[in-house]
Amino acid sequence: MVTGREATDLLLGEQLRHWREQRGLKQKDLADVIRGSVSKISRLERGESPAKARDVIDLARFMRVSPREMRLIERLLEQAQDREWYDHFSDVTPTYLKRLISLEDNASEITAYENQVVPGLLQTRAYAHNLVSTVKRSETDVDRAVEVRMRRQIILDRPIPRVTALIDQGVLLRPRGGRAVMCEQLEHLLVAADTKRVNIRIVGFAEGADVSPPYAITHLMFGEGGPSELVYVEHINGADYVTSPSAVDEYRNALVKLRKAASDRNESKRLIREAIKNYS
Incomplete structure (x- = not known):
């Protein structure tokens, strides 16, 4: 194991x-x-x-x-x-995801860019259930995998880490799980966006056209005296943990460009509310 x-x-x-x-x-x-x-x-x-x-x-x-x-x-x-608690879910949790959960627990700042789905730390149970059910057949396995994702979010109840979520606009318009599930998920984003520890920024189609990579990126930073920063890049059969300073610089610069292209907090919330109206 x-x-x-x-x-x-x-x-x-x-x-x-x-x-x-x-x-x-x-x-x-x-x-x-x-x-x-x-x-x-x-x-x-x-x-x-x-x-x-x-x-x-x-x-x-x-x-x-x-x-x-x-x-x-x-x-x-x-x-x-x-x-760790997630070791009890080893049968439904990929090794690369367990590593990320442990790293998140020690991070002081997390910046995540997602171009396909809502970032895991901000998913509702119903939204996560829909995602997991596309790759797992057993309902028991689906429920256990979703439970991991819900427990993972406990770090949002602490003062740190600070979380910045850069979300492609297409994620808002992709009705995963149906209209009701998406409405609930987007309402959840609005609630999270009103907290001090979470910064949600929407990357618009036009603004992000020339700077949006075709894959998700998670950049983790750690407190003084801790390990250096690293980048997590997930792909279909696993994930890469990038620690080389030159490679980390490249991913960090990509996130900086995305942040500059993204809408500000208020405009991002407006775009989320607009998407909710389309589903309502």
């Missing part, structure tokens, strides 16, 4: 790689520290191998990280040992 600690291993690996590069060290410089090989260090930094507490602590001490950074490592190691 693949567990939720994979996301924590990814964060640990990213943090260790950041510290190593910051100090001008090579992977071979760290191999002897953990009585391993260069390939072991490489797997550890990519989050492909379970992070052993002894190895991580030895590496952190060798690189003389600060007390604050050591506390971060200890906290991540504690998380790696915990069985």
